[in-house]
Amino acid sequence: MINQKCAELFRKLRQQRPLLHHITNYVVMNDNANIALHIGASPVMAHAYDEITEMTAIASALVVNIGTLDRKWIKSMELAIRTANEHNIPVVLDPVGAGATSLRTDTALHFLTEYRIDVLKGNAGEISVLAGTGGQVKGVDSVSANDPVQAVKIAAGKFGVITAVTGKEDIVSDGQRTLVVKNGHEWLSTITGSGCNASTIVGAFVAVGDDKLEATACALAAYGLAAEKAAEQAQGPASFKVALFDQVYNLQPEDLINGVRIETLSQITH
Amino acid sequence: MINQKCAELFRKLRQQRPLLHHITNYVVMNDNANIALHIGASPVMAHAYDEITEMTAIASALVVNIGTLDRKWIKSMELAIRTANEHNIPVVLDPVGAGATSLRTDTALHFLTEYRIDVLKGNAGEISVLAGTGGQVKGVDSVSANDPVQAVKIAAGKFGVITAVTGKEDIVSDGQRTLVVKNGHEWLSTITGSGCNASTIVGAFVAVGDDKLEATACALAAYGLAAEKAAEQAQGPASFKVALFDQVYNLQPEDLINGVRIETLSQITH
Amino acid sequence: MINQKCAELFRKLRQQRPLLHHITNYVVMNDNANIALHIGASPVMAHAYDEITEMTAIASALVVNIGTLDRKWIKSMELAIRTANEHNIPVVLDPVGAGATSLRTDTALHFLTEYRIDVLKGNAGEISVLAGTGGQVKGVDSVSANDPVQAVKIAAGKFGVITAVTGKEDIVSDGQRTLVVKNGHEWLSTITGSGCNASTIVGAFVAVGDDKLEATACALAAYGLAAEKAAEQAQGPASFKVALFDQVYNLQPEDLINGVRIETLSQITH
Numbered sequence: 133m134i135n136q137k138c139a140e141l142f143r144k145l146r147q148q149r150p151l152l153h154h155i156t157n158y159v160v161m162n163d164n165a166n167i168a169l170h171i172g173a174s175p176v177m178a179h180a181y182d183e184i185t186e187m188t189a190i191a192s193a194l195v196v197n198i199g200t201l202d203r204k205w206i207k208s209m210e211l212a213i214r215t216a217n218e219h220n221i222p223v224v225l226d227p228v229g230a231g232a233t234s235l236r237t238d239t240a241l242h243f244l245t246e247y248r249i250d251v252l253k254g255n256a257g258e259i260s261v262l263a264g265t266g267g268q269v270k271g272v273d274s275v276s277a278n279d280p281v282q283a284v285k286i287a288a289g290k291f292g293v294i295t296a297v298t299g300k301e302d303i304v305s306d307g308q309r310t311l312v313v314k315n316g317h318e319w320l321s322t323i324t325g326s327g328c329n330a331s332t333i334v335g336a337f338v339a340v341g342d343d344k345l346e347a348t349a350c351a352l353a354a355y356g357l358a359a360e361k362a363a364e365q366a367q368g369p370a371s372f373k374v375a376l377f378d379q380v381y382n383l384q385p386e387d388l389i390n391g392v393r394i395e396t397l398s399q400i401t402h
Numbered sequence: 403m404i405n406q407k408c409a410e411l412f413r414k415l416r417q418q419r420p421l422l423h424h425i426t427n428y429v430v431m432n433d434n435a436n437i438a439l440h441i442g443a444s445p446v447m448a449h450a451y452d453e454i455t456e457m458t459a460i461a462s463a464l465v466v467n468i469g470t471l472d473r474k475w476i477k478s479m480e481l482a483i484r485t486a487n488e489h490n491i492p493v494v495l496d497p498v499g500a501g502a503t504s505l506r507t508d509t510a511l512h513f514l515t516e517y518r519i520d521v522l523k524g525n526a527g528e529i530s531v532l533a534g535t536g537g538q539v540k541g542v543d544s545v546s547a548n549d550p551v552q553a554v555k556i557a558a559g560k561f562g563v564i565t566a567v568t569g570k571e572d573i574v575s576d577g578q579r580t581l582v583v584k585n586g587h588e589w590l591s592t593i594t595g596s597g598c599n600a601s602t603i604v605g606a607f608v609a610v611g612d613d614k615l616e617a618t619a620c621a622l623a624a625y626g627l628a629a630e631k632a633a634e635q636a637q638g639p640a641s642f643k644v645a646l647f648d649q650v651y652n653l654q655p656e657d658l659i660n661g662v663r664i665e666t667l668s669q670i671t672h
Numbered sequence: 673m674i675n676q677k678c679a680e681l682f683r684k685l686r687q688q689r690p691l692l693h694h695i696t697n698y699v700v701m702n703d704n705a706n707i708a709l710h711i712g713a714s715p716v717m718a719h720a721y722d723e724i725t726e727m728t729a730i731a732s733a734l735v736v737n738i739g740t741l742d743r744k745w746i747k748s749m750e751l752a753i754r755t756a757n758e759h760n761i762p763v764v765l766d767p768v769g770a771g772a773t774s775l776r777t778d779t780a781l782h783f784l785t786e787y788r789i790d791v792l793k794g795n796a797g798e799i800s801v802l803a804g805t806g807g808q809v810k811g812v813d814s815v816s817a818n819d820p821v822q823a824v825k826i827a828a829g830k831f832g833v834i835t836a837v838t839g840k841e842d843i844v845s846d847g848q849r850t851l852v853v854k855n856g857h858e859w860l861s862t863i864t865g866s867g868c869n870a871s872t873i874v875g876a877f878v879a880v881g882d883d884k885l886e887a888t889a890c891a892l893a894a895y896g897l898a899a900e901k902a903a904e905q906a907q908g909p910a911s912f913k914v915a916l917f918d919q920v921y922n923l924q925p926e927d928l929i930n931g932v933r934i935e936t937l938s939q940i941t942h
Contacts, residue, residue: 151811159431159447161699161740165864170909175864176769176811177699180742183773190772190810200431202450229446232460233453270460271421271446322651324435324445368648369440378908381862429701429717470701472720499716502730503723540730541691541716592921594705594715638918639710 134311135392138350141341143385146172150192150339152332155179155209157199157228160325164195167329170381171354173336179208188215192222193339197328198239199228199272206239213247222250222338226331230254231261231269244291251338251348252287253296253331256280263287274299281397285310294345296334298327302352303397304345310397311349315356319376322369330355333380353392358383360391404581405662408620411611413655416442420462420609422602425449425479427469427498430595434465437599440651441624443606449478458485462492463609467598468509469498469542476509483517492520492608496601500524501531501539514561521608521618522557523566523601526550533557544569551667555580564615566604568597572622573667574615580667581619585626589646592639600625603650623662628653630661674851675932678890681881683925686712690732690879692872695719695749697739697768700865704735707869710921711894713876719748728755732762733879737868738779739768739812746779753787762790762878766871770794771801771809784831791878791888792827793836793871796820803827814839821937825850834885836874838867842892843937844885850937851889855896859916862909870895873920893932898923900931 151174156164161177168175178187181204188194194216196209216223227240240262243249252259257274260267260283267283268275280297288295288307296304302313320326334351341347358379366372421444426434431447438445448457451474458464464486466479486493497510510532513519522529527544530537530553537553538545550567558565558577566574572583590596604621611617628649636642691714696704701717708715718727721744728734734756736749756763767780780802783789792799797814800807800823807823808815820837828835828847836844842853860866874891881887898919906912 151813153811157447158428158698159435162432162702162864165699166909169862169864174811174813176772177697177740178769178773179740180775182743183775186773186775187811200447200449203452229448232446233448233456235450235453235456271423271444271457273421273444322439324432324439368645368651369436370644370647370651374644374910374914377910381908381910427717428698429705432702470717470719473722499718502716503718503726505720505723505726541693541714541727543691543714592709594702594709638921639706640914640917640921644914 134346134394135389137346138353138392139385139388141337141347141350142354142388144340145336148340149174150336151176151190152193152195152335152339153178153188153191153212154195155205155212156195156197156328159199160328163325163329164332166377167380168332168336170377171333171336179205181208181211184208184211185215188212188221189219193224193335194221195224195331195335197226197228197331198236199328201239213243217248222344224251224253224331224335224338225249226328227254227258227262229269229272230258231267232271237261244293249293250344251294251296251334252291253298253334255327256283256297256299259283259287259295259297263290294348296348296352298330298352304349306345309345311345312395312397313349313352313356314393314395315353315360317359317363319363319366319369319372320359323373349394353394354383354388357387357391404616404664405659407616408623408662409655409658411607411617411620412624412658414610415606418610419444420606421446421460422463422465422605422609423448423458423461423482424465425475425482426465426467426598429469430598433595433599434602436647437650438602438606440647441603441606449475451478451481454478454481455485458482458491459489463494463605464491465494465601465605467496467498467601468506469598471506471509483513487518492614494521494523494601494605494608495519496598497524497528497532499539499542500528501537502541507531514563519563520614521564521566521604522561523568523604525597526553526567526569529553529557529565529567533560564618566618566622568600568622574619576615579615582665582667583619583622583626584663584665585623585630587629587633589633589636589639589642590629593643619664623664624653624658627657627661674886674934675929677886678893678932679925679928681877681887681890682894682928684880685876688880689714690876691716691730692733692735692875692879693718693728693731693752694735695745695752696735696737696868699739700868703865703869704872706917707920708872708876710917711873711876719745721748721751724748724751725755728752728761729759733875734761734763735871735875736763737766737768737871738776739868741779753783757788762884764791764793764871764875764878765789766868767794767798767802769809769812770798771807772811777801784833789833790884791834791836791874792831793838793874795867796823796837796839799823799827799835799837803830834888836888836892838870838892844889846885849885852935852937853889853892853896854933854935855893855900857899857903859903859906859909859912860899863913889934893934894923894928897927897931
């Protein structure tokens with residue numbers, strides 16, 4: 133059962149405390165670092181071209197998030213991805229705002245086509261734009277996407293990468309097998325960076341898991357489960373955020389055994 | 403009555419969910435993004451020269467905050483302001499630290515004299531320095547200002563821009579008409595970025611309001627009202643901040659009808 | 673007694689409200705600004721080469737933190753340190769990640785050997801690497817250090833700088849006299865930037881204290897004392913953080929008289 137696997141993966145994560153090299157956006161750096169710590173990883177944020185190869189080489193996973201990119205950072209991101217590829221370090225790409233500007237779309241596509249990305253995780257609009265199935269992105273918000281499940285499958289096939297769309301339900305696919313994560317809470321949509329935090333947690337799980345499709349789904353389920361618990365304490369988005377971070381920290385491997393709600397797509401009517 | 407207008411404007415804001423393009427400082431990026439979400443807008447942070455024209459063009463308002471500027475960012479800010487001017491998108495300028503260094507003062511003056519800025523919002527020291535009425539700024543704190551009301555009026559007339567000074571009372575003027583916002587709470591002075599958050603909320607209101615003087619006053623009143631409610635839950639500045647962000651989210655248009663305290667200057671003895 | 677001195681120093685800090693110029697990392701900028709405000713200082717974050725000399729010259733202390741450095745920021749840091757040296761403004765250096773990459777190690781060593789640094793504060797791994805006593809750093813975490821007390825003393829002697837290692841107990845030494853700060857709480861290790869915040873508070877205390885060894889120990893004790901109080905309210909790391917920031921603000925000089933636990937090394941068995 134996947135719930136058992138999620139729990140074991142989470143236990144492994146807490147034991148190994150993998151180093152996550154982030155090149156992420158300015159908005160969420162503090163949040164990403166904290167959520168990495170709370171889930172059980174060791175975060176490092178480093179973007180200087182001169183230290184990328186050294187830093188990425190010792191990491192257990194690389195998380196690249198293009199939320200506030202510019203030409204200089206793109207170069208560093210590219211070097212980090214190349215370094216990760218050379219050392220067989222898993223790479224998670226969060227294409228924040230792809231579809232909103234050509235710089236973001238082109239950068240995400242460049243990384244996806246020229247390098248090995250292990251997990252691509254975005255919102256429905258971003259993934260639809262990258263898949264070419266016709267979504268729309270305004271700023272960093274998904275405005276429309278024809279069919280998220282279709283977009284995820286197409287992107288996964290097109291780029292040969294495990295692809296995840298987060299939303300009311302999260303869809304994760306490698307092009308063949310598609311999982312739906314039913315954990316989560318609508319409060320997540322009221323705070324900035326909740327998708328970015330999901331990418332960090334995915335990075336932590338794929339750092340320790342061989343089956344990266346399941347590791348991605350487990351990560352999203354764990355984060356969603358923490359959100360469900362946090363929602364009980366929320367009086368608004370900021371107190372929800374405090375509770376969410378507390379709950380990610382307080383989450384135990386055993387909680388995943390009963391709490392995770394992951395289904396494979398064939399079980400679901402769409 | 404302005405209270406009714408504020409409530410209607412707020413209702414419109416929550417319905418339209420305007421996209422706010424921010425080029426803001428590193429310190430408050432996360433806070434500005436969250437407060438934008440909570441008040442009902444959609445925030446995007448983007449500073450790369452290569453994507454500015456695309457990003458600003460789709461925004462409903464542009465918020466420029468010079469709190470951690472450098473030459474590269476100034477170029478992007480300038481391009482964003484020019485783009486906003488071309489598309490008739492309102493621009494809010496927060497001249498953080500103007501008066502403390504010539505780079506900041508010169509940059510703010512350059513934007514104010516070469517482009518159309520819709521709202522200039524700062525502390526008493528910053529606005530006095532820009533107005534040339536002799537204020538003093540140390541770091542990013544206002545140290546002295548001879549007469550904030552006078553400074554606001556002079557800046558508004560000199561630059562042809564709606565000018566707001568935040569402080570114990572907020573003063574907003576277009577040079578002719580001057581409004582005093584009596585909402586707010588002293589806890590706001592204990593957290594970093596509370597003025598920057600005010601600028602974000604002003605951006606959200608001017609994005610949907612034609613009368614930008616009233617929209618600015620309504621925005622500051624709404625923020626101040628949320629602060630008043632939050633103060634009841636504060637055990638210190640950090641719990642105040644959590645409560646403030648919750649209250650901004652929980653604020654309803656109807657709350658403004660009774661809660662807003664805006665007066666026109668003639669009613670007030672100075 | 674040092675407790676009395678700490679209390680007097682804290683009283684002076686709250687009265688003088690020293691301006692702290694920070695060139696710090698992106699991850700903790702917001703936290704550092706807030707903790708500076710809460711302890712009683714006035715923070716300013718500025719990194720533009722063009723404004724460094726003006727900004728540093730009016731500051732009461734300079735805090736340099738290399739947590740997310742790059743070549744451009746290093747130049748600004750160097751100019752700020754040089755300016756501080758020229759104006760006899762105390763400098764606190766936090767060598768985040770020294771030992772993890774040569775860029776970080778070299779930058780920290782360059783600052784320490786070419787300029788006057790007043791206080792060097794890091795974790796055991798970072799200080800051991802800089803002292804040359806054989807520590808190990810992975811990302812920004814201390815992985816191993818042979819003997820922190822030895823490393824602190826050697827670094828202090830080698831660079832002629834007051835050196836502090838934070839950890840379960842904090843060790844502060846000028847090479848001759850060594851103090852051990854026993855305040856603190858393990859919750860501090862669960863949030864990002866808690867060492868960086870300590871550096872900010874050290875900056876605030878050395879800004880107003882002539883005996884920089886004692887000022888450093890008092891700063892770390894005050895921060896640790898606030899952490900002890902905050903721990904009582906924590907339900908996880910995020911609620912601990914909110915409580916910590918509240919407690920730093922609520923801390924009164926009198927609290928230090930009974931609360932500070934600083935010992936000189938000779939009193940302690942190792």
